[in-house]
Amino acid sequence: MERSTQRIARPESCRLSQPARDENDEESTDRHVLLECLGALWAAGVAVDWKRASDQLEPFGTRRRLPLPTYSFDGHRCWPDDQPAGLTLPRQPGERERHREAVFTYAQTWTEKMLPRAAPGGGSAKALRWLVLADRPFGEAERAEDMLANSITRQLEDAGHEVVRVCRRAKPSNSSVKIKGSTIFIDPTREGLKAFFDAEIASVRPADRILCLWHLSGTADPCEDPGMVQTHLLRSYDAILDLARVLSTLALQTPVDLWIVGDKSVQVDEEPVDPEKACVFGPAIVLPQENPMVDCRVVDLNIDDPNIGYQLGAEIGRDVPGADAIVALRGNRRWGPHFSEVALASQISGRETLRSKGVYLITAALGRIGLSLTEYLVSLGATVVAITRPSVPDHLSSGRADLDEDGWTRRLAALDGSKGQVVLRQGDVSDFDSLSGALDSTVREFGRIDGIFHAAGLADLKFLSEMKDTTSAGEFASKLVGISNVYRAIQRLQSTHGQSPEFVFLFSSLASILGGPAMAAHAAANRFMDAFARQVQGKLGVRWINSNWDDWDYSYDEQVTAAYRTRQAEDLALSSDEGINIIKRILATIDNGQVIVATRPFPPRVRQWVDQVRIITPDEQPDEQNRSPPEEVRTGKDEVLRHGDPRSIFLDEVKNLLGAEEIGLDDNFFDVGGDSLLAAELQAHLTKSDRWRSPQLDEIIGAATFGDLYERICSGDHSSR
Ligand SMILES: NC(=O)c1ccc[n+]([C@@H]2O[C@H](COP(=O)([O-])OP(=O)(O)OC[C@H]3O[C@@H](n4cnc5c(N)ncnc54)[C@H](OP(=O)(O)O)[C@@H]3O)[C@@H](O)[C@H]2O)c1
Incomplete structure (x- = not known):
């Protein structure tokens, strides 16, 4: 167990003291002890490899995802009833x-x-x-x-x-x-x-x-x-x-x-x-x-x-x-x-x-808000056409409800003596015909919405x-x-x-x-x-x-x-x-x-x-000392082309076109398989870039090496185009 916990916590050298284990306690499973150890380590500032931890914990029991109320993260305190004594969640700033x-x-x-x-x-x-x-x-x-x-x-x-x-x-x-x-x-x-x-x-x-x-x-x-x-x-x-x-x-x-x-x-x-x-x-x-x-x-x-x-x-x-x-x-x-x-x-x-004499249509009228709204409108004397996905029992589609039933039927039944009425219509809002049909029948029956x-x-x-x-x-x-x-x-x-x-x-x-x-x-x-x-x-x-x-x-x-x-x-x-x-x-x-x-x-x-x-940690602070100006990269060793160096990008264009990885700046276009058609294609490719001016066809054909061509199209007035 101890070895297992050390493998999933870093640094490796961290010493671990396990909580005392009570054999009679149902909660004292290996998984529980392991979780407590990890929690203690994490609270002490040790970086825990949570992915590996969850992989290793899986055999000890099934993980459960507990649904939380909406906006649980925002000022709602969400904790099981049997919370450990003395544990309080600090208030968030601004809460x-x-x-x-x-x-x-x-x-x-x-x-x-x-x-x-x-x-x-x-x-x-x-x-x-x-x-x-x-x-x-x-x-x-x-x-x-x-x-x-x-x-x-x-x-x-x-x-x-x-x-x-x-x-x-x-x-x-x-x-x-x-x-x-x-x-x-x-x-x-x-x-x-x-x-x-x-x-x-x-x-x-x-x-x-x-x-x-x-x-x-x-x-x-x-x-x-x-x-x-x-x-x-x-x-x-x-x-x-x-x-x-x-x-x-x-x-x-x-x-x-x-x-x-x-x-x-x-x-x-x-x-x-x-x-x-x-x-x-x-x-x-x-x-x-x-x-x-x-x-x-x-x-x-x-x-x-x-x-x-x-x-x-x-x-x-x-x-x-x-x-x-x-x-x-x-x-x-x-x-x-x-x-x-x-x-x-x-x-x-x-x-x-x-x-009070209005006609209102509510989609999802039996949902939580829908039902509250239905109750209010019906008590006002209005007619509510309540669209609901589940099929509507016959005795309800006319607005009558069975008092023996629970939940929404009970709440609708309680509206029976109200000034207004509720009419249930089965419909799914993602189905155009059923929704449109509900609007149509409402107007036919009640004259308007x-x-x-x-x-x-x-x-x-x-x-x-x-x-x-x-x-x-x-x-x-x-x-x-x-x-x-x-x-x-x-x-x-x-x-x-x-x-x-x-x-x-x-x-x-x-x-x-x-x-x-x-x-x-x-x-x-x-x-x-x-x-x-x-x-x-x-x-x-x-x-x-x-x-x-x-x-x-x-x-x-x-x-x-x-x-x-x-x-x-x-x-x-x-x-x-x-x-x-x-x-x-x-x-x-x-x-x-x-x-x-x-x-x-x-x-x-x-x-x-x-x-x-x-929060910017000291490591992330822009460091003037370590600043590496772009020029430094560009004037580095000619032979080692840095990823992202414009010459490297130029050479990649050439390599992609000619389908050969080994091409270098010292190679000649024709020596590596170039021909006049490929020269025209290369010209078209290079023309799309703003890093250099567009090469003339004869410059591609006449250049001694790719390095030579690169220097030409980057030199002179056009170089910073
Ligand atoms: N309650 C809140 O605290 C709160 C907060 C912010 C926003 N809202 C919004 O307010 C609206 C009502 O909330 P609520 O709490 O009353 O929600 P709810 O109790 O979950 O009710 C939603 C209703 O929508 C129905 N529904 C889902 N898909 C449907 C479809 N394709 N066609 C017809 N009905 C469909 C469901 O019917 P089934 O029973 O057939 O699934 C359910 O009755 C929701 O849009 C929600 O996003 C609510």
């Missing part, structure tokens, strides 16, 4: 008690931020190893994103960094990773990505920084119908999710900075936004929460902006990355999300926004490492597909009945902004809704109101509640009466747009959980 019934409401806008200063003298204080994840090797520039990748590579290399381009192949091949000069080709699968990163962290010098430009672009047809989910745009989400799933499991020894670059995935101004692209924020925000060794930031830009390469270079090229986790670059301006408080109007008697509350949602919480390929689809069905179907169903209602509801009220979550462990897909789905609500503002003559909620005070799964429910969670959450009251006030205040509803001040929570405020 606050909720003042009685305090509610904070915000709108999200964008505020202009300072532009970063370019690195002094064009050089960087510390030479870093960068991975640029782009679809094409350096030099190729078919699309705007290739040009951006090339521009960034040049800037980083000019600043003295080593840059490795990582390209995904079109299809998997026999070897999942293939290196060609400073380009690494990997399989376009998660396995390919994993094989690459495993090799990367095992290497002598793993990457310090990663820039992800994969699937950067992709624009919707401007007249595209918002009701149609543009699945091709979800490729960006898939790419980032794969990356996050792989990086979340890596046992990194030193932190790595990751920038994910998006193209118009947020709406800074009145520009159009494609909600599908906004989904990348889910995994991007959650990744550092699940693996704090990865600092992840999102830089959103407009790829068509001239000079965007230099803007991006200044953003990512700082010696110490900025604290903002999310920035948007537009033209010469830099923006960050901002949360300004909005005051909600009080309800004025006689001017209620929810009418005053408002739709879209409360369908699925919180299938899975850590990135546990996610399956189907996890996101489940989350997306209710929100992403669901809200698109609501839009289309209203379109159809307009064409068949010539009418539409006054408002659509969407229930999104704070997870779309704060993320949260195990919430990558959930945050992505809610982020989609947030962007969708912006995209459709003012469309179809409907008020589109989107609300992002903090926790409501509902019991979580029964057995979890018993063990984990704490007074603090209850204190922090909104009661359903509070929630319903806020819904009414939102409807009375907001015409169109988004409201964030939080039970504690929100901006400090964003800073705490989203903005990456890295």
Whole structure:
């Protein structure tokens, strides 16, 4: 046992004293003792190889993943009831008690931020190893994103960094990773990505920084119908999710900075936004929460902006990355999300926004919020058409409920004497026909729909490492597909009945902004809704109101509640009466747009959980003494070409073209198999690079050696072109 614990803790020399073992105690299993030893070592500051620890612990018992309440990381104390005496969890900085019934409401806008200063003298204080994840090797520039990748590579290399381009192949091949000069080709699968990163962290010098430009672009047809989910745009989400799933499991020894670059995935101004692209924020925000060794930031830009390469270079090229986790670059301006408080109007008697004779349709009306809302509206005298996935028993579809049954049927039955009525309709919001049919039959039966509350949602919480390929689809069905179907169903209602509801009220979550462990897909789905609500503002003559909620005070799964429910969670959450009251006030205040509803001040929570405020250890301080100026690298030994050296890149172009690894700067073009056709091809290849001027054909043919050709095209006025 002792040997086993020492193998999985570093340093090897650490002495271990095991807690006394009581044979009669059920808890005194080998696994338990081993865990205690590891915990003691870890608390004493010893680095534990947790992966190996979990591998070795597996034979001693099955690991259990305990589901936690949502936002468990945020001020909720989650600990089993039988917590060891005397153990208290320290309060997080910025964590606050909720003042009685305090509610904070915000709108999200964008505020202009300072532009970063370019690195002094064009050089960087510390030479870093960068991975640029782009679809094409350096030099190729078919699309705007290739040009951006090339521009960034040049800037980083000019600043003295080593840059490795990582390209995904079109299809998997026999070897999942293939290196060609400073380009690494990997399989376009998660396995390919994993094989690459495993090799990367095992290497002598793993990457310090990663820039992800994969699937950067992709624009919707401007007249595209918002009701149609543009699945091709979800490729960006898939790419980032794969990356996050792989990086979340890596046992990194030193932190790595990751920038994910998006193209118009947020709406800074009145520009159009494609909600599908906004989904990348889910995994991007959650990744550092699940693996704090990865600092992840999102830089959103407009790829068509001239000079965007230099803007991006200044953003990512700082010696110490900025604290903002999310920035948007537009033209010469830099923006960050901002949360300004909005005051909600009080309800004025006689001017209620929810009418006693109103007709309201609620998707997921038997969910927790849906049922509270149904009860309120029916007690008000309204008609609620309650859409629910499970099949509706006959005696309920007319609104009658059997008093002997439990749960929602009991609660609906209790409404029997109310002024209003509830009508149950079976329907799945991800199925357009069933949803559209429900809207249609409501109008036929009751003459109109005053408002739709879209409360369908699925919180299938899975850590990135546990996610399956189907996890996101489940989350997306209710929100992403669901809200698109609501839009289309209203379109159809307009064409068949010539009418539409006054408002659509969407229930999104704070997870779309704060993320949260195990919430990558959930945050992505809610982020989609947030962007969708912006995209459709003012469309179809409907008020589109989107609300992002903090926790409501509902019991979580029964057995979890018993063990984990704490007074603090209850204190922090909104009661359903509070929630319903806020819904009414939102409807009375907001015409169109988004409201964030939080039970504690929100901006400090964003800073705490989203903005990456890295603590810079002395090791990470830019070290002027060790500064290696780019010139030093370039004037090093001619024979040893450093990875990333422009001559090495030049030679790689030649090697790739001629298919021979052994070619050196002293070789002659014709001696290594060149001919006039290949000379023309080489000319075309070299012309794509900005590092040197384009060679004339006769220069390639006439040069004594490749070194000679390189000197020629880099010399004279053109050399710094
Ligand atoms: N409660 C909170 O604290 C909180 C906080 C922030 C945001 N929200 C959001 O508010 C909304 C309501 O929350 P809640 O707590 O009431 O959730 P809930 O109790 O989990 O209810 C969600 C309901 O959505 C239904 N649903 C899922 N997929 C559906 C589909 N494709 N078609 C029709 N119905 C579907 C589920 O029906 P089945 O029973 O058939 O699965 C379930 O009844 C959710 O969107 C949630 O994300 C809630």
